[in-house]
Amino acid sequence: MADARFEDGQERPLRLIARDSEDLKVVSALVQDAVLSAQDLSYSARQRRFSLLLNRFRWEDRAAAQSAGRAFERVRAVLDFADVTRVAHQGLDRRDPDTVLSLLAVEFSATDGSDSASPGRVLLTFAGDGAIALDVGCLDAMLADVTRPYAAPSRRAPEHGPD
Template sequence: MSDDARFEDAREKPLNIGAFDAEDLKVLSALAQDAVFPVTEMSWRPGERRFALLINRFRWEDHRAAEQHGRPFERVQSVLVIDNVLGVASTGFDRADPDLVLSLLAIEWQPGEDAAGHVILTLAGDGAIRLSVEALEVGLRDVTRPYAAPSRKMPDHGA
């Protein structure tokens, strides 16, 4: 009998996962929580029906090992891709501000009719991005090696 995969099993291997249902998306959201990205790293390609973000993801799968071994917490650049996108709307931030850095809190699924629905990217500071999709298809792929988190701290949302 085999054991379930654990966060600790990832070690230095790059993450490459997809979400095709609400349960998958919960896992992907947990791994992308507290990612930061400049507003300039958002890309909406209507002809390809694709929305993508280049994010600096906190490596939640490694934080316990970092604490145990006394090494810095890590971040990694990752690409978050949402496919089958029919439309994009945003609120709570100025997309025209090239110096704006956003923080991703959660990725959620709001089902509609048939396979359609909305992918909601909730941002810190009451911002949000709503993607109308024909079907849920979200991918998260690490594209660089991990690096020491500049703050040297684990994100903290307070109690």
């Protein structure tokens, strides 16, 4: 059996599960530069779930769009975390509905330093020094596209300057 490739997801909606930090690195790469508003964040303490409704840039389709000369695409997606016991944030104003958040990275660190299904912290890092920390009983994340792709309003792929 061969490993999955970006090209495998070109025409189908993504639905991925992350159960360790290596899985989450893949999810993080796919949600990099996703945009959302503060209203697109949801936490249910009773259900122990934290969800984000994202406008995700389709990194898996970038090369194909570029070579075909067609518009780059975005898609609405849900990034959901289960077994969330605590949520903390800094640098984000959840009361301002006009604030646009740009997700840069998603990382997991286990409390005991392992990479197993142990308690730990998920860190969501946003442009402009904003961050959300999720304390979790174990890493249980899912990324699922929920709409058809649409042309990216900017018509460009996100760019990152030198570090």
